[in-house]
Amino acid sequence: MAVTSAADRVLDYDEAVAKFDPVMGLEVHVELHTATKMFCGCPTTFGAEPNSQVCPVCLGLPGALPVVNEKAVESAVRIGLALNCEIAEWCRFARKNYFYPDMPKNFQTSQYDEPIAFNGYLDVEVEDGSGGTEIFRVEIERAHMEEDTGKSLHVGGSTGRIHGAEYSLVDYNRAGIPLIEIVTKPIVGAGERAPEVAKAYVSALRDLLRALDVSDVKMEQGSMRCDANVSLRVRAGDDPRGDAQLAVPFGTRTETKNVNSLRSVERAVRYEMSRQAAILDEGGTILQETRHWHEDTGMTTSGRVKSDADDYRYFPEPDLVPVAPTRETVDELRGTLPEPPGLRRKRLQSEWGFSDLEMRDVVNARAVELIEETVAAGAGAAAAKKWWLGEPSRRANAEGQDLVSYAAGLGFAPAHVAELDRLVTSGRLNDSMARQVLDGVLAGEGTPTEVADARGLELVQDDSALEAAVDRVIDANPDIAEKIRGGKVQAAGALIGQVMKEMKGQADAGKVRALILARLS
Amino acid sequence: MSSLSREDVAHLAGLARIDLSDAELDKMVGELAVILESVAKVQQAPIADVAPMSHPMPLTNVTRPDVVRPGLTPDEALSGAPEQELGRFAVPRILDED
Numbered sequence: 001m002a003v004t005s006a007a008d009r010v011l012d013y014d015e016a017v018a019k020f021d022p023v024m025g026l027e028v029h030v031e032l033h034t035a036t037k038m039f040c041g042c043p044t045t046f047g048a049e050p051n052s053q054v055c056p057v058c059l060g061l062p063g064a065l066p067v068v069n070e071k072a073v074e075s076a077v078r079i080g081l082a083l084n085c086e087i088a089e090w091c092r093f094a095r096k097n098y099f100y101p102d103m104p105k106n107f108q109t110s111q112y113d114e115p116i117a118f119n120g121y122l123d124v125e126v127e128d129g130s131g132g133t134e135i136f137r138v139e140i141e142r143a144h145m146e147e148d149t150g151k152s153l154h155v156g157g158s159t160g161r162i163h164g165a166e167y168s169l170v171d172y173n174r175a176g177i178p179l180i181e182i183v184t185k186p187i188v189g190a191g192e193r194a195p196e197v198a199k200a201y202v203s204a205l206r207d208l209l210r211a212l213d214v215s216d217v218k219m220e221q222g223s224m225r226c227d228a229n230v231s232l233r234v235r236a237g238d239d240p241r242g243d244a245q246l247a248v249p250f251g252t253r254t255e256t257k258n259v260n261s262l263r264s265v266e267r268a269v270r271y272e273m274s275r276q277a278a279i280l281d282e283g284g285t286i287l288q289e290t291r292h293w294h295e296d297t298g299m300t301t302s303g304r305v306k307s308d309a310d311d312y313r314y315f316p317e318p319d320l321v322p323v324a325p326t327r328e329t330v331d332e333l334r335g336t337l338p339e340p341p342g343l344r345r346k347r348l349q350s351e352w353g354f355s356d357l358e359m360r361d362v363v364n365a366r367a368v369e370l371i372e373e374t375v376a377a378g379a380g381a382a383a384a385k386k387w388w389l390g391e392p393s394r395r396a397n398a399e400g401q402d403l404v405s406y407a408a409g410l411g412f413a414p415a416h417v418a419e420l421d422r423l424v425t426s427g428r429l430n431d432s433m434a435r436q437v438l439d440g441v442l443a444g445e446g447t448p449t450e451v452a453d454a455r456g457l458e459l460v461q462d463d464s465a466l467e468a469a470v471d472r473v474i475d476a477n478p479d480i481a482e483k484i485r486g487g488k489v490q491a492a493g494a495l496i497g498q499v500m501k502e503m504k505g506q507a508d509a510g511k512v513r514a515l516i517l518a519r520l521s
Numbered sequence: 522m523s524s525l526s527r528e529d530v531a532h533l534a535g536l537a538r539i540d541l542s543d544a545e546l547d548k549m550v551g552e553l554a555v556i557l558e559s560v561a562k563v564q565q566a567p568i569a570d571v572a573p574m575s576h577p578m579p580l581t582n583v584t585r586p587d588v589v590r591p592g593l594t595p596d597e598a599l600s601g602a603p604e605q606e607l608g609r610f611a612v613p614r615i616l617d618e619d
């Protein structure tokens with residue numbers, strides 16, 4: 001039970017990392033967004049009426065038999081492949097026995113020593129300390145299939161009605177939803193950057209799972225959850241990746257549960273490092289235990305003392321036959337993998353000609369997809385970045401929303417930005433007029449052209465250069481001019497092209513056509 | 522296989538949420554020793570060439586398509602519950618939980 005106690009002593013972070021070297025292990029649970037549960041046909045809709053998505057299988061009623069969801073196995077294999085894992089040729093489910101009311105069967109169907117995917121890695125990007133970025137490789141121990149548990153609502157003792165004691169109310173809608181648990185190998189060598197690495201890893205994993213389209217990955221709704229194992233060992237040598245440091249045995253670890261946002265992952269690791277450092281610095285010992293993260297106070301508190309793995313008395317699940325993905329199936333699924341998010345960003349950065357710093361701003365603003373769509377709609381990359389990271393970003397920030405949801409909420413689309421950019425490049429608007437138009441679009445007054453029309457925004461244009469060019473081209477092509485005079489209006493196309501060339505593209509083709517026809521009518 | 526100690530039995534009883542008195546523990550240690558001894562006879566079977574088996578049928582990849590099937594209504598689901606409240610199963614609180 002979590003005990004609220006006086007705050008633990010913590011060592012200043014800089015002092016902590018000067019004296020100790022952190023080792024982390026991250027366990028991420030991700031709920032798949034399959035239509036049905038792992039072992040039964042119940043739906044998985046979030047937020048449904050309590051106990052409305054249950055059946056004899058997920059309620060653990062006697063005699064009910066589970067059958068594996070084919071799509072969940074495929075998703076597990078795809079996740080494994082995307083994490084550069086080997087895929088088991090043959091593996092079994094196992095029963096993890098425990099007595100909590102959140103699993104009515106008194107066991108959770110999981111995998112034990114035969115995970116479906118193992119031995120992989122995920123490269124994540126972290127700051128290199130001098131303004132650039134570098135790749136930090138996080139090695140993956142395993143990814144295995146299991147099922148989620150029910151949701152408990154705890155009712156306090158004073159109002160308790162079951163024999164006057166505290167009690168819990170359980171909703172089994174979530175029990176049995178397919179879950180993939182992804183476990184890293186011990187992450188060593190991160191040194192003082194450990195909290196940043198932890199956050200970068202969970203962030204990269206979230207992007208990857210989103211790109212795979214296997215999960216909603218909404219940490220705030222619990223469809224992606226992280227447990228952070230942290231231990232400290234004494235510092236040896238200056239290099240956290242040096243031989244001297246790697247030779248030092250690991251310290252005792254704690255497992256911090258309930259870490260449900262990217263920012264919390266970073267804060268929880270940092271807090272736990274400072275807390276353990278204070279204990280070790282005084283010559284104390286770390287208790288191997290589960291700790292609970294509290295978002296509000298930014299602290300962890302002691303949970304239960306960790307039980308040994310064999311306390312769960314795992315054994316092969318007799319009601320489910322082994323899963324043995326054929327190599328053909330694995331290859332087929334490999335063919336469905338999307339471009340890895342990291343590589344995709346590199347490719348887009350080079351296509352757009354952005355510097356590392358510019359690209360980081362774009363990524364941090366969650367504007368990658370928006371810019372990509374804006375460019376596809378005809379805008380230049382630099383202009384797309386300028387518009388998205390300007391006013392819309394500022395307003396999204398002020399509203400505490402991310403840019404994507406903010407824009408979606410307003411109905412403000414990449415096509416609008418591309419249109420705005422066209423109004424500028426065609427010479428109708430200058431920059432300050434375009435900003436006014438953007439204001440109008442964000443205020444819901446219509447498309448950029450509608451706003452510009454309604455507000456009467458248009459540069460007074462000096463057409464003398466264009467008229468001179470039209471005259472020159474007509475004089476140079478008397479034959480074509482004659483045809484047009486004779487009524488062959490479609491011949492104007494050849495002249496329009498030449499005028500546009502003379503104007504280096506800085507003219508409106510419609511206007512050029514009108515001028516030519518006026519001269520030759 | 523070695524026989525169970527008193528601590529082993531107490532540990533297993535704890536995991537299975539069975540409350541045993543000291544006298545019952547003593548009795549169980551003796552009784553379980555006899556059972557284990559009998560069961561240990563299977564270890565004399567000549568199994569050097571036999572692969573471990575968890576499933577009697579040589580089947581793999583028995584799956585179902587990801588298609589929703591009707592389950593129980595909340596009323597049906599809760600019909601066998603000794604206690605219920607707010608459409609949920611009411612259960613004694615487990616001390617370890619947060």
Ligand SMILES: [Zn+2]
Nearest residue numbers: 040042055058
């Ligand atoms: Zn079900």
